[in-house]
Structure formats: structure tokens, C-alpha cells
Amino acid sequence: MEVVLPLFLFGLGATLASFMLVVAERMHTGESWRAGRSRCNSCAHELGPLDLIPVLSWLLSGGKCRRCGSRVPAAYLVAEALLGSLFVVAYLVTGLSIALPVLLACLALLLALVAYDLRHMMLPSGLSWPLILLSLLYAYLVAPTSYELGVVLLTSGLVAAFFFAFHVASGGRAMGLGDAPLGAALALIAGPLAFSGVIYSFWIGGVIGIFVLLARAPGTRIGIEVPFAPFLAAGSLLALFTSWDILYIIGIS
Known part of the structure; x- marks a missing residue:
């Protein structure tokens, strides 16, 4: 076995x-x-x-x-x-556990979203909304109490609001609108580690972005578009699977 x-x-x-x-x-x-x-x-x-x-x-x-x-x-x-x-x-x-099949389904949908974003630079709602529904079910199944479920739901909303505000403030240049629902879904999956997942995603994206810039000729480094979904997924899964709470490590929580 x-x-x-x-x-x-x-x-x-x-x-x-x-x-x-x-x-x-x-x-x-x-x-x-x-x-x-x-x-x-x-x-x-x-x-x-x-x-x-x-x-x-x-x-x-x-x-x-x-x-x-x-x-x-x-x-x-x-x-x-x-x-x-x-x-x-x-x-x-x-x-x-009973939550494992739901988590596996979330991972499969997440792969499709990442692949779509890498190829087409957008996140289709036809994949995002099923992921949100499954992530809600997963959060419900793993939450030990209704209070902790409420905290996770609130965190998910805050993450979505952050990415939406980022999208509006940048005029859609720095962040796509589809990253908001994806961030909400991943926050539901990561649970208490959602904020750590967001921080990791920006760190990973920053490092990869630097390498992408350095790999291009000096005159072609302006206006490069890099999909954020792969970094958001990587950061959230890193937090979920390692339980590294960066907020606790740096003494914020």
C-alpha cells in the first residue's frame, strides 16, 4: 500500500x-x-x-x-x-482523507489554468470558477472549526481584493483581472498560509523576471509581459506543502 x-x-x-x-x-x-x-x-x-x-x-x-x-x-x-x-x-x-480527491481535482484545474496563462496570457473563467467552487469545498472539509473556516474565507476575500486593486492601480499592465479569482481560490486551498503563498509568489516571480530580463537584448527589455499565474500557483503550493509561514518566521504573526 x-x-x-x-x-x-x-x-x-x-x-x-x-x-x-x-x-x-x-x-x-x-x-x-x-x-x-x-x-x-x-x-x-x-x-x-x-x-x-x-x-x-x-x-x-x-x-x-x-x-x-x-x-x-x-x-x-x-x-x-x-x-x-x-x-x-x-x-x-x-x-x-475525504479532502484528498478534492485537492487533486484542484491541482488538475490549476495545471490547466497555468498552461492557458503561459500560452495565451489570460485566465478563462470557465476554468477559474470551477476551481473556486472546488477550493471552497476543500476549505470546508479541512477547516477544524467554523471560526477557522470563516478566517480562511475572509483571507481569500482579502487576497482577491488585493489582486483586483493591483489590477486597477496598474491599469491592467502589471496584473491581469483573472489573477483575482485565482488568488481567491489558492487562498482557500492554502488556508492559514495564504498570505505566505502570495509573498512567495512575488519572490519567485521577481527572481524569474530578473532572469528573463537578463536573457533578452538590452534594447528589448521594455514592455515584457510575464504571466503571473505560474508564480501564484508555485508560491501557494510551496506554502501549503511545506507549511513555511513566512509571517511567523519574520515575527509578524
């Missing part, structure tokens, strides 16, 4: 990762996520069972379509390995 369940969860997460990437892309094109099986983007060949084995299919094919030989984006491999690993970490940190 100690080995079988983590292996199962990794396989489940890796399988769902490919599905969530397809859902995100079809949502952008307006195509129904139920519109047939996955296809090669180059030759439109429908993928068979051998093409859909998480992680292994990409590695064994060398990252190429078996029919036409075109490159399959490495993002699929990264997403499968990442979500599979997050599923295992979620189980190891939170344990086996």
Missing part, C-alpha cells in the same frame, strides 16, 4: 495532465473537450493507446509523432511529470 498508492496517484496525475492540456487548448479554440480523441497538431492523426501512455510515450517516441515525425511539445512531458509528482506530494503531506 505504501508504494502502490503513490504509484497509482502519479499515474493518475500524469494521465490527467495530458487531458487538462487538451481541455485548455480546446477551450481557447472554442472546440468542445468532448470532440473526439487527441490528435497530432501537425498531421491530425488520432492518437492510439501507445501514444497516450503518460511520460513513457513521449520518451519512447523521442518527442515525435509516430505517424509524421513532427515534434511533440516537451510541455506535455513536463506537465505529466509535474502533475503526477504533485499528486504524490499532496498525498504524502495531507494524508489519505
Whole structure:
């Protein structure tokens, strides 16, 4: 059981990762996520069972379509390995409980949102609102008392208000409007560590942003747009899975 369940969860997460990437892309094109099986983007060949084995299919094919030989984006491999690993970490940190399936569903939706934001620089409400509903359920299931649930709900509202105010103050240049509902959902998931998650997200975003700027030519560093959802997700999950309360560490709480 100690080995079988983590292996199962990794396989489940890796399988769902490919599905969530397809859902995100079809949502952008307006195509129904139920519109047939996955296809090669180059030759439109429908993928068979051998093409859909998480992680292994990409590695064994060398990252190429078996029919036409075109490159399959490495993002699929990264997403499968990442979500599979997050599923295992979620189980190891939170344990086996009624709240675990809800948390796993939140992670799957979060992956789709991050992938969408990375590619299209926006966060669709069709993914954000289901995440908010699931995160509300998760917060309800893990809150030990109604008082602590109320505190988490209040914190979530404050986080959303902060990102909305940031969006308005910057005229939408520094922060997108979709980051407010995403921040609210992640605050519900992180619970008492929500503010720490926000701080971590800005730290991570700042470090990555510096490297992005340094990697560009001096005359092309103005007006760079960097999606914030990946950093917000990374910071919140870092706080949730490590329980590092930065406010306590620096003596504020």
C-alpha cells in the first residue's frame, strides 16, 4: 500500500495532465473537450493507446509523432511529470482523507489554468470558477472549526481584493483581472498560509523576471509581459506543502 498508492496517484496525475492540456487548448479554440480523441497538431492523426501512455510515450517516441515525425511539445512531458509528482506530494503531506480527491481535482484545474496563462496570457473563467467552487469545498472539509473556516474565507476575500486593486492601480499592465479569482481560490486551498503563498509568489516571480530580463537584448527589455499565474500557483503550493509561514518566521504573526 505504501508504494502502490503513490504509484497509482502519479499515474493518475500524469494521465490527467495530458487531458487538462487538451481541455485548455480546446477551450481557447472554442472546440468542445468532448470532440473526439487527441490528435497530432501537425498531421491530425488520432492518437492510439501507445501514444497516450503518460511520460513513457513521449520518451519512447523521442518527442515525435509516430505517424509524421513532427515534434511533440516537451510541455506535455513536463506537465505529466509535474502533475503526477504533485499528486504524490499532496498525498504524502495531507494524508489519505475525504479532502484528498478534492485537492487533486484542484491541482488538475490549476495545471490547466497555468498552461492557458503561459500560452495565451489570460485566465478563462470557465476554468477559474470551477476551481473556486472546488477550493471552497476543500476549505470546508479541512477547516477544524467554523471560526477557522470563516478566517480562511475572509483571507481569500482579502487576497482577491488585493489582486483586483493591483489590477486597477496598474491599469491592467502589471496584473491581469483573472489573477483575482485565482488568488481567491489558492487562498482557500492554502488556508492559514495564504498570505505566505502570495509573498512567495512575488519572490519567485521577481527572481524569474530578473532572469528573463537578463536573457533578452538590452534594447528589448521594455514592455515584457510575464504571466503571473505560474508564480501564484508555485508560491501557494510551496506554502501549503511545506507549511513555511513566512509571517511567523519574520515575527509578524
